[in-house]
Amino acid sequence: MAAFRELGLAPWLVEQARQMGLSRPTPVQASCIPPILQGESRDCLGCAKTGSGKTAAFVLPVLQVLSEDPYGIFCLVLTPTRELAYQIAEQFRVLGKPLGLKDCVVVGGLDMVAQALELSRKPHVVIATPGRLADHLRSSNTFSLKKLKFLVLDEADRLLEQGCADFTADLEVILEAVPARRQTLLFSATLTDTLNELKSLAMNRPFFWEAASEVRTVDELDQRYLLVPEAVKDAYLVHLIQTFQDEHEDWSIIIFTKTCKECQILNMMLRKFSFPSVALHSMMKQRQRFAALAKFKSSIFKILIATDVAARGLDIPTVQVVINHNTPGLPKIYIHRVGRTARAGRNGISITMVTQYDIHLVHAIEEEIKLKLQEYSVEEKLVLDILNHVNITRRECEIELEYMDFDEKKEINKRKQMILEGKDPDLEEKRKAELAKIKKKNNKFREKVQQTLQEKKQLQMKRKLQKKMERRNKLHAKEEK
Numbered sequence: 200m201a202a203f204r205e206l207g208l209a210p211w212l213v214e215q216a217r218q219m220g221l222s223r224p225t226p227v228q229a230s231c232i233p234p235i236l237q238g239e240s241r242d243c244l245g246c247a248k249t250g251s252g253k254t255a256a257f258v259l260p261v262l263q264v265l266s267e268d269p270y271g272i273f274c275l276v277l278t279p280t281r282e283l284a285y286q287i288a289e290q291f292r293v294l295g296k297p298l299g300l301k302d303c304v305v306v307g308g309l310d311m312v313a314q315a316l317e318l319s320r321k322p323h324v325v326i327a328t329p330g331r332l333a334d335h336l337r338s339s340n341t342f343s344l345k346k347l348k349f350l351v352l353d354e355a356d357r358l359l360e361q362g363c364a365d366f367t368a369d370l371e372v373i374l375e376a377v378p379a380r381r382q383t384l385l386f387s388a389t390l391t392d393t394l395n396e397l398k399s400l401a402m403n404r405p406f407f408w409e410a411a412s413e414v415r416t417v418d419e420l421d422q423r424y425l426l427v428p429e430a431v432k433d434a435y436l437v438h439l440i441q442t443f444q445d446e447h448e449d450w451s452i453i454i455f456t457k458t459c460k461e462c463q464i465l466n467m468m469l470r471k472f473s474f475p476s477v478a479l480h481s482m483m484k485q486r487q488r489f490a491a492l493a494k495f496k497s498s499i500f501k502i503l504i505a506t507d508v509a510a511r512g513l514d515i516p517t518v519q520v521v522i523n524h525n526t527p528g529l530p531k532i533y534i535h536r537v538g539r540t541a542r543a544g545r546n547g548i549s550i551t552m553v554t555q556y557d558i559h560l561v562h563a564i565e566e567e568i569k570l571k572l573q574e575y576s577v578e579e580k581l582v583l584d585i586l587n588h589v590n591i592t593r594r595e596c597e598i599e600l601e602y603m604d605f606d607e608k609k610e611i612n613k614r615k616q617m618i619l620e621g622k623d624p625d626l627e628e629k630r631k632a633e634l635a636k637i638k639k640k641n642n643k644f645r646e647k648v649q650q651t652l653q654e655k656k657q658l659q660m661k662r663k664l665q666k667k668m669e670r671r672n673k674l675h676a677k678e679e680k
């Protein structure tokens with residue numbers, strides 16, 4: 200593998216990388232840095248496994264080009280979560296220190312006025328979540344992205360996905376504000392599904408690089424599943440954590456849950472068992488989210504319980520274990536979740552809890568990652584011993600949470616968010632109800648059509664069969680004559 204300086208990077212940048220512990224480029228860096236350095240006419244799509252150094256693969260060449268002609272705003276990085284935006288900003292800051300790099304993080308949940316002021320001071324690099332940046336573009340004209348040289352989409356497939364947090368409308372606003380002549384860099388561990396959409400964004404002789412590997416997860420990751428009945432999941436979880444705590448001196452675990460409520464309940468429950476845990480989910484205030492992550496990163500708290508808001512990109516080298524409290528519905532989400540451990544060549548283990556209803560999801564995951572998960576065995580008796588205690592504790596937490604009006608708060612938060620987005624919550628609700636009605640009607644209609652088609656098909660088959668029988672009878676009659 201070539202050294203960093205052979206990739207065309209300046210000595211000061213190579214030295215800066217070395218100081219950060221990056222002495223030799225990883226494959227994604229070695230492959231993507233030279234084409235990015237070729238300049239304006241070359242876009243780049245980099246697809247490499249989790250923890251393989253994709254961030255430096257774009258930060259280093261951007262800094263190199265910036266150092267040759269520094270001005271603001273030179274580069275815009277878009278990323279799906281607020282925590283990830285700060286993590287990327289840190290890499291820019293550390294690697295770009297000799298340049299006196301000015302960066303600006305623009306994410307939701309924080310003061311918009313302060314952000315607008317920072318943007319107006321022309322930072323070299325803006326790292327943003329699409330929603331908040333689009334809000335700034337819609338509401339102010341104190342900054343311009345028209346001279347931008349680089350547009351980076353980190354976790355690009357997530358940004359283009361149309362899921363519960365749909366970025367497409369915001370991306371449209373942003374793409375209108377950036378110049379057509381620019382270099383677009385797209386990175387993720389899971390680019391292939393959305394490749395066509397991504398290519399329409401990166402049209403300048405796109406250089407596409409994908410790590411040559413059949414298996415889509417890293418070799419250093421020991422991937423297990425644990426078959427558990429739904430009703431006793433939490434007893435297994437407590438048992439797993441207790442075992443790690445007893446057997447390891449230095450340990451750190453991320454537990455992924457399906458919903459914010461589940462995340463909150465598990466955190467309350469684990470704390471009642473005196474485990475050092477913190478929660479991270481989208482219903483928390485942004486300051487609480489940052490504080491929780493900081494406590495986990497500094498190992499004050501050894502357990503992070505999170506929703507998929509923490510599934511992508513977060514780089515916390517000390518994480519040795521990922522527990523999936525629910526089996527992810529999409530293989531892609533599984534890949535990103537388990538990728539929070541076994542990063543940059545370290546070992547790690549992931550344990551996915553699988554109930555009787557989730558077997559098909561495991562098969563889909565195995566098919567996608569091209570690897571069979573191995574069973575994780577536990578001593579059932581030890582789990583049975585704590586079962587009652589765990590179930591009673593969980594029930595207590597559920598009752599406590601009801602008193603805290605968690606669901607109501609969720610509803611209020613949703614309405615607040617709509618107001619912030621300039622929507623009328625009541626109108627939106629009406630619209631949603633109407634849409635649901637139409638959907639139901641359409642579904643009924645579709646079912647009816649399908650039923651009619653089925654009946655028609657059956658009738659045709661019946662007729663065919665009848666004709667066949669008639670022909671055969673006639674033949675028999677002829678033969679008998």
Ligand SMILES: Nc1ncnc2c1ncn2[C@@H]1O[C@H](COP(=O)(O)OP(=O)(O)OP(=O)(O)O)[C@@H](O)[C@H]1O
Nearest residue numbers: 221223224225249250251252253254388512514543
């Ligand atoms: N050349 C290198 N040598 C050693 N370590 C490196 C190198 N490049 C990056 N790293 C380290 O590897 C870790 C993972 O890097 P990074 O977060 O960029 O991964 P990623 O590919 O973006 O992962 P994900 O898909 O999960 O976002 C970081 O701690 C980073 O400092």
